[in-house]
Amino acid sequence: MKRLNVLVAYSSKEGLRKEFDELHCVREDDGEPPPDFFAEGDSSETIDAVMEALRSAGHDVKGAEGNSYFLESLEKTRPDIVFNIAEGLTGDLREAYVPMLCERRGIPFTGSSPLTxxxxxxxxxxxEILSYYGISVSPFKTFHDNSEIDLSGLxxxxxxxxxxxxxxxxxxxxxxxESEDEAVERIKSKIEKYRQPVIAxxxxxxxEFTAAVLGNGKNTEVLPIVSIxxxxxxxxxxxxxxxxxxxxxxKPERPIEIFKCPAKISENLRKSIEDIARKAFAVLDIRDWCRVDIxxxxxxxxxxxxxxxxxxxxxxxxxxxCFPKAARAAGYSYAEMINMALQNSCARHGIR
Ligand SMILES: Nc1ncnc2c1ncn2[C@@H]1O[C@H](COP(=O)(O)OP(=O)(O)OP(=O)(O)O)[C@@H](O)[C@H]1O
Ligand SMILES: [Mg+2]
Structure with missing residues (x-):
């Protein structure tokens, strides 16, 4: 593959904290966010590892926060492709933000579309979409506010x-x-704490299993299944x-051996897990890579x-x-896993 200028778009934990503090000033909103508020943020270790992996394949790599200044980073670096791992901070479209800006500027990016x-x-x-396509999901209801919490039927x-x-x-x-009283209390407290609808x-x-999927179309590979x-x-x-x-x-200093990969399961179960993961990947129009929890x-x-x-x-x-664990079980190093996601994206965009 030719040497590419790759811009890694990430949401570092520090970056999210800074963005939150700025937003906080604008909103004059008191109170600290819940302790898990920045859980999705990338550690500097992850960001460095992704950039290093891409460099090891010979690419020129820069990095930028996927925040409201991302467009400037895009203009400044004019990359051949954006390697997107940015989760964003707030709103239902926070993960779509970087891909939307890339689409606007006609710059290819790894992973799924803003819509997906x-x-x-x-x-x-x-x-809802999965069940429309006949993929099994557990029955659920969504609650937008604290009034009329009707759990009948569940x-x-x-x-x-x-x-x-x-x-x-x-x-x-x-x-x-385990009871209606408990459920109602929990729904109310989570709506309030996370300021968004809650699903029961x-x-x-x-x-429980998780399936890591790499590829596109006919070249989609389900990596060895992880069991919990x-x-x-x-x-x-x-x-x-x-x-x-x-x-x-x-904890890293006291890890629990919670995953088994490859999962010790029958051939039939493995096939049906792979099958549901592939179907979910297809109907949601996922691109390049994803993990399906089952x-x-x-x-x-x-x-x-x-x-x-x-x-x-x-x-x-x-x-x-889980994803790197499944990749290791398939015989791929971390760098190979990252570069496979990049190559899947390049192949889609016709970048050789
Ligand atoms: N309907 C369910 N039935 C049984 N267990 C469930 C259900 N929903 C969630 N869980 C449990 O809670 C865990 C976390 O739920 P879920 O995967 O929805 O959260 P998440 O925060 O989006 O996870 P991730 O870290 O994968 O992004 C699941 O891995 C599973 O163990
Ligand atoms: Mg999950």
């Missing part, structure tokens, strides 16, 4: 989550509720991959929980990040 990123950030809209236990978050923002152990969905009691071993969590755990499980109980229902059928078109890519094995 906007849809996948909203767990309810994603599930079977307990339920999971209560902010509708547009990732990295387990708002998905704490307390998201698992039936709890899928079976095993909830037995490794403290016994008080509700057997969910919550904020506590991801960021409090599991859990079995009481009948053992795989259901999609949610789709991450900007997958977490923490570089160090002890950080327990």
């Amino acid at each position: 990123l906007g849809i996948c950030l909203n767990k309810a809209r994603t599930k 079977r307990y236990p339920l999971m209560i989550k902010p509708v547009s978050e990732g990295s387990s923002k708002g998905v704490f152990e307390d998201s698992f509720v 969905e039936e709890f899928l009691p079976g095993d 071993d909830f037995d490794k969590l403290p016994s008080c755990s509700k057997r969910i991959y919550s904020y506590e499980a991801k960021w409090i109980w599991d 859990r079995l229902d009481s009948a053992g059928t795989p259901n999609v929980i949610e789709i991450n078109p900007l997958p977490g890519i923490l570089p160090k094995p002890e950080d327990n990040s």
Whole structure:
């Protein structure tokens, strides 16, 4: 591949904090954000690892925050392609912001379109589309405000989550509720805390998996399936991959062996997980890469929980990040994984 000028668009944790503080001044809004508010931000380690990976393939690499100054960075660097990992700070379209500016300027970018990123950030809209195409998802309702919380028709236990978050923002152990009273209280408190609609969905009691997908069209590869071993969590755990499980109980200095990859599952189950991941990838028009979270229902059928078109890519094995873990199991180094995402995008854009 020819040497490219690549601009990595990211949302560093510090950058998000700075942007939040600026916004805060404008809004005259008091109070600190919840402790998980910046969970989706990239660490400098991740940003450096992505840039290094691209450099190792011979590209000229620069980086820029995917914030409101991104257009200036785009004008200044005039890249051949933007490598997009920017999650953004606020609003339902925060992940779509960088791709929208790139589209406006006619600059190719890696990963999914603004429309797909906007849809996948909203767990309810994603599930509506998946179910339209016959892909199994657990029944759910969305609540926009604290009035008239009608949970009829849903079977307990339920999971209560902010509708547009990732990295387990708002998905704490307390998201698992077993009664109507508990559910109503949790819905109200999460609407207030996360300032967005909240989704209440039936709890899928079976095993959980995540499937990392790389490619496009006929060249789509599902990497070895990762399974989540909830037995490794403290016994008080509700057997969910919550904020506590991801960021409090599991620490780089004391990692929990929560993932198995490749998952020890039957050939039939592997095929049906790969099949649902590929279908979800196709119907949501995902591009280049993504991670599909899947859990079995009481009948053992795989259901999609949610789709991450900007997958977490923490570089160090002890950080327990699923996509890089699946790539390692497939025999790809971190650098190869990053450059495969770039190549998938270049192939789509006709960049040789
Ligand atoms: N309907 C459900 N049934 C069972 N478990 C669920 C359900 N919804 C969420 N969970 C549990 O909560 C975890 C986090 O939920 P979800 O994947 O929706 O959040 P997220 O913050 O977007 O995750 P990510 O870190 O992958 O971006 C899941 O991995 C799963 O363990
Ligand atoms: Mg998830």
